[in-house]
Amino acid sequence: MPRAATTSDPFNAIAEPRRREILTYLAIAERPVGDIVTSLRIDQPSVSKHLRVLRSVGLVRVRCDGRHKFYRTDAEAIRPLHEWTGTFERYWQRQLLNVKKRAEEKASQLNSSFDQPTAFKEKP
Amino acid sequence: MPRAATTSDPFNAIAEPRRREILTYLAIAERPVGDIVTSLRIDQPSVSKHLRVLRSVGLVRVRCDGRHKFYRTDAEAIRPLHEWTGTFERYWQRQLLNVKKRAEEKASQLNSSFDQPTAFKEKP
DNA sequence: TTGACATATTCTTATATGGGAATGTATTTA
């Protein structure tokens, strides 16, 4: 069985690099489809298809005006993703602390195992 | 052309729900494969395959000990994902402010367009 | 050495894409 549809899972929707580019591009301001096509250099049908996916998971919104459709990133829809990745923050902070601690232990070990001159070795 | 390989892109790797579960499970402490199988109720070959994907993008690490292999989440590898989603934070904060502002405007409009009694309408 | 245990890999299969080309659908303008 393949993966859950991109059209129902935001995590899956942002798995596609082009879609991430589009989201970044549309975060600053709303844009018509044509702007995305020329700015990001993606074929128009591809852009439309990506936008369809992004819209189906609520990552972008549309505003219609005549024959133009203005898309913009719905930043709030990205928040849950940010929060999920954020649940690991305490763990990477702990990891960093451990690395630092080990480095310091190693450093002090070196300092004590050599004689005084070692302290001056680094400045020739 | 399909998407970039799950084995090279962390965003793609976490697009699979089972793998997110595994990452969460392995964030707290290292575990042998069998623990994942029983705790998350996923077939052993599937677990091995998911772990292979996660390992190939550096999201988990292994420690071998006899016939056991202990896996753990490398939280630091999740950090870039957290940072990418975090680039949208300023935008969703702005969105929230706008929503709030509009709500307040609407509220004050209501207050001024109705007469005093309106303020007591809500407590019968 | 022979099993028993813990994981990994291979093979098959059903399915979900993503791109390219062509076509469809509104909407505006001449």
Next chain:
DNA sequence: TAAATACATTCCCATATAAGAATATGTCAA
């Protein structure tokens, strides 16, 4: 109304999975 503009959709196809079943590999225990 006809042509042009802006997007969306459809069809085809090569490819990347993910699950399931069977099998392989590696390690410890009797």
